[in-house]
Amino acid sequence: MEAVQLKAKIISNKKLKCNYWHLEFDSGIIAKNALAGQFIEIKVNNGMDPLLRRPISIHGVSGTKVKLIYEVIGRGTQILSERKPGDSLDVIGPLGNGFEYNQLTKKLDNRKTVLVAGGMGVAPLVFLAEKIKFHRPVVLIGARKKEQVLCSQEFKALGCKVVTATDDGSLGFKGRVTDLLKEFLLENQKTGKPENIYTCGPQPMLKTVAQISHENNIASQLSLETHMACGFGACLGCVVSTKSGYKRVCKDGPVFTGKELIW
Amino acid sequence: MEAVQLKAKIISNKKLKCNYWHLEFDSGIIAKNALAGQFIEIKVNNGMDPLLRRPISIHGVSGTKVKLIYEVIGRGTQILSERKPGDSLDVIGPLGNGFEYNQLTKKLDNRKTVLVAGGMGVAPLVFLAEKIKFHRPVVLIGARKKEQVLCSQEFKALGCKVVTATDDGSLGFKGRVTDLLKEFLLENQKTGKPENIYTCGPQPMLKTVAQISHENNIASQLSLETHMACGFGACLGCVVSTKSGYKRVCKDGPVFTGKELIW
Amino acid sequence: MVKHAKPDLSVNIGSLVLKNPVMVASGTFGYAEEFNRLLDLKKLGAIVTKTITIKPRHGNLPPRTCETPAGMLNSIGLENPGIDNFIKIKLPFLEKLGIPIIVSIAAEDDPGEFYILVGQLDKISAVSAIELNISCPNMQKNILISQDARETSALVSAVRRLTKKCLITKLSPNVTSISDIALAAQDAGSDAVALINTLSGMSIDVHKCVPKIGSWVGGLSGPAIRPVAVKMVWEAYNKIKIPIIGMGGIMDTESALEFFIAGATAISVGTANFINPGASLEIISGLKKYMTDNDILNLSNITGKLKA
């Protein structure tokens, strides 16, 4: 489905915890067409500062509702967090290509699919987990500390096995989520290694996940973030290096396979 | 008193009618020092668009409360109207010179003082009326139509005689407030002409009031509005022509006598 | 009430007739495909393509864009598929739209490349006009052709001999006198000038002490630069006779009107396409309304009508 530009009504916009917010807006057309891994571009106010739209992943849909979760990190997300239910939000979406999961076998693929989320990277992965819950994916969530671990309940409710890693050890595994992934792969050597890794998070984490997947010969799909001026393929600003040259993260991604990316 | 810059808490911010709003903020120091005719400079948000502060007259004070009324005419005032009670408002004030009224005789000066307000020009004149209510000034209020006549109750509550003029005749005298002023002066020829005219409103109205005052040999004080970059005398941007050269409306005004201005 | 005549939005740029004066600026609209579902492309006055070079170009190192106060920096570096691929892959879609297509071209190393490009485009009927981009700040050159009146003149006259198609010269604002350069382009036979390209700018990540875009220096666009652009259009208008295509921070009808009043015959919407893909069509409607409200029958009655 091609993206549309529209003004959608904000249904709710609430703080989850720390600087994390949860926003729902009403748009039947986006909700209907959204794929897991796609994102929307939001104009947070109608002034010229900030000028550009802000890209935010689609976290889930329910009926005509589209759900987002976001972290307040700068002026754009700050202003977004000040918007009130009932306000109309100028959005373009759904944008980009979602995760590919048709290759997952039709039979129960228990624990053969691993989702690795770093920080806000949980956002699109919850939506993905919903789509592939039949396969009961394993979800590894990484965060700096306990308070910043997001969505583990949501994943569990979908039947996922959730393991967390925190830098300070305040919840679950102490260390990086990529170290947790390594450990997980070691532990599961006998029961058969996973076949697909899906991941979203900070750039260095993605790089390590891609490496680990490569070394273990596991297919990986990574959702990238780069600075976007348009979000729909027009400016050529958001490119990333791939084996077939520069590709636009917004239009050719944001999901890329580990194989095609050059770091 | 020199102006101060401070963050004041918004106590209330409500629509009066049409595009007119009423805002109260808490600042003991500004409330204590404010003179009728002075104004404050507001940074309506903390972004770079709009960049400059917005000048708004002090409409009144009560205790530590400072009251403003304003019309939403552009982006700055629009954003101001979206600010909520409890928010902190970045203000500088009180700024400029107020109206001069020490020349009013100590004895009851009934009806010898006329206040002429056009549109939003009522804002500082209510504050002035409060200060000189002992003299029971006559207030002539002009507006395009009935709905846009502001503050007549406030003036009446202060003991003023209020006469209104509307362009479409929907309330009071049909025509311009300056024509009403002429008529008023004619009618009162026998009872003795007024001694002081105070006025605030759109530029063309002020000019006509100055002319009428001049022709009738009545002292006039006009509160001017020009585009202001700073509001406290630093940029030399807001000047107006006077008999002694360019003067800064923000620092040398905003109140000028009809005599000194060159139109 | 008098019935208003329908306002006429059509304008002429050399031999080119536009049904309305609203184009989309080079590099901000790709080859139009991405906008296909976001607006009705057929309604545009013209489309200016992303700048094409002879060979495909990969473009500059990312990051290539960053946001600045009321503006943005870009250093795309003229990423494009090259003229042959453009003609084969991109032009067919554009041609089918049935509106004027203006192809923007640039040389990578040698001004002579312009001759080859023009030679090739001259033969293609789907190409309505050619825009000479001699002002791209993202080529890591010391000086651009459009920063020198003599070089501008030399290039434009050489190219002029190669084509009868409408020729537009796109100028850089990074000059001491825009009107000198505009005059040089006019006198060398350009049918119109397009101004402004981006202002040269830089933005720094102070925590990492690195430039925010990969190529260090980029081009500043968006509303931030509008006053500079309007002034340059006005300055050029006072010195030249050929039409001016005005751009730089146009976001809506009001900002578009500033350019017409300053002296533009047509305008281009650039950065605004990223933020509000519908901006150009909104401006077309807005111009109609402005003309109707102000009893202006012909757009040329607005151009250059700035008064004291």
Add this chain to the structure above:
Amino acid sequence: MVKHAKPDLSVNIGSLVLKNPVMVASGTFGYAEEFNRLLDLKKLGAIVTKTITIKPRHGNLPPRTCETPAGMLNSIGLENPGIDNFIKIKLPFLEKLGIPIIVSIAAEDDPGEFYILVGQLDKISAVSAIELNISCPNMQKNILISQDARETSALVSAVRRLTKKCLITKLSPNVTSISDIALAAQDAGSDAVALINTLSGMSIDVHKCVPKIGSWVGGLSGPAIRPVAVKMVWEAYNKIKIPIIGMGGIMDTESALEFFIAGATAISVGTANFINPGASLEIISGLKKYMTDNDILNLSNITGKLKA
């Protein structure tokens, strides 16, 4: 935890020593009186006065300012009381502050006026430095001295002979190559260059078809122009050796740091004074904190430290 040494914010501009590198820009701070109660003036690194001419000037026709996206246009037209009144009426207040006072001067018609002004100021001990404003866009001149390297060179060398005081040359961004002009100023003996003055700009009231400021064209300042200013500082830094005083859209510590990293030795706060009179003092504290946090002992360790 290691105890951090106190960061040293002092910088040298020629013979002039500033206790910190934060000045206020000419024309945005009057003669400091208006700011007396709004901030502690004594804490500033230096004050640059509104530009002074020989005779008093009334300045340009109002309106003189208008707001633009993330910026503003001004056409004050160098309203000032003239050198004699300045010395008599304004200087005593400034002198009492005990911080370096930099007097900005300009010629109205003839560059020779600079000689007279410098001659007069040279004798006054309260004057710490002289800034040659050869870049004011509000004088209705066709070309400014600082738009021509040769004229810049001629003026600066002539003035250089007249004073041993620290001499700062303020440059216009409305040029093809800022580094050529900066180099000319350096080679002619300027102790420092200040850049940038405002960009030439225009804004139009489309309902009345009139310019928004009385003199039609004005100077664009504020955050909108920051990327242009940072880029020019960086470009000049790569070509000259004398200190650069950077300015253009500095609003806070982060934007000030961009200028240092690009190559500035000191910075000036301009338009920000109108919006947040406390901005300059906030920047002084912010710089201290940045240096402490990043273990930077001396400000010169930041200047020009832009890296890939």
